[in-house]
Amino acid sequence: MVLVGIIGTNWITDQLLEAAKSVEIFELSAVYSRTRERAEEFAASSILDAVYIATPNAYHAEQSILFLQNGKHVLCEKPLAANATEVKKMIETAKEHNLLLMEAMKPTLLPNFKAIQNNLHKIGRVRKLFSSYCQYSSRYNKYKEGIILNAFNPIFANGALMDLGTYCLYPLVTLFGEPKDIKATSVMLESGVDGEGSVLLQYEDKEAVVMYSKISNSHLPTEIQGENGSMIIDKLHTAEDIEIRYNDGSIEKLTVEQPYPEMYYEVKEFVELIEAGKTESDINSYVNSYQTMHVMDQVRETIGLVYPNDKLG
Known part of the structure; x- marks a missing residue:
């Protein structure tokens, strides 16, 4: 079972949670609070294996890096960041901590x-x-x-x-x-x-x-x-x-x-990669995310x- 926290609450998180009901190894364990202090507590929480980030694009890099630095796998909504410089930093952080970072780009996983x-x-x-x-x-x-x-x-x-x-x-x-x-x-x-x-x-x-x-x-x-x-x-x-x-x-x-x-297929890809101990998707790969950005x-x-x-x- 992969314990996943949600960062940002809006219509797209509702869709993801509905899709995730069909993914047996997905379990929602927490929902993010907006303050920086609560975010840091959330990132350090032991009840999380991973997070799904669905906040505005401007915050994707900062929040992804925060959670990666605290040992959490990250599924981040598209686009992965605001620019390629941020994407590069996110990928470097994921590799440094041997964690999975994946862009939640659903078309390529259908x-x-x-x-x-x-x-x-x-x-x-x-x-x-x-x-x-x-x-x-x-x-x-x-x-x-x-x-x-x-x-x-x-x-x-x-x-x-x-x-x-x-x-x-x-x-x-x-x-x-x-x-x-x-x-x-x-x-x-x-x-x-x-x-x-x-x-x-x-x-x-x-x-x-x-x-x-x-x-x-x-x-x-x-x-x-x-x-x-x-x-x-x-x-x-x-x-x-x-x-x-x-x-x-x-x-x-x-x-x-x-x-x-x-959105079932991106959730399934993400949690199954974690269960398999893999740190990059072959489909929504770092190369594809960086080149697109x-x-x-x-x-x-x-x-x-x-x-x-x-x-x-």
Whole structure:
């Protein structure tokens, strides 16, 4: 049994706890209090093996490092930190203390993502990828009323790229690695964060186009185009329906059953790694997390999106 504490209480922790009910070796043992003093007591607690951190992005690095230094494994919500410098420090701390640090990036741990990986060769040499995650935020209504909630506040290292763009970029890096060149555009909001954006990622033999938004909706699927056909994925962040449309007109369905809630698979991966004595996920690996954040840093530099955390490194 792995005793897990929760850092931060919001809708996503509710989803994780609901999913964790199906993970037999997961046991909730404590919930984090907001004060620094209580956090330090919490980190030193003997009733915890690990923590799940779901606080605002700006706090991920500081809190993860605190718990790692106190001997606790860490499952940290996406994005892993506010910038690549922080991610590097987090990884170094995890390695120094021989503990597991894992980014809670759910798409890459879903059974249907494995189906994507296992069947990608069928479309031949990949030439282009298009991925879109545009979801109008209910918090944007408050923003337009002059109320700036966390989702649109740069103090918390938030915005469209960090919240939604990362769901497109992380699987892309997992499949194809880090690109050699990046171009990016965005619509910046008066609060100082991006409301939406587009990224063009250039590889040696292919390119990828990523679109994301918190101020508009899109219903376009993800498409990976190869020389023999195209793989169509309904929603890359949940991957519920996948098929290949070959050049000859034939269609192959690749969808596999995902019987559990989406977050079940990341919880299962995390606690089973701990039980097995492993200190890194082969899927949500340190390389994938660092390279994705490095890509996001380059996007932010291009569009002029700066967070307070950037000045602390």
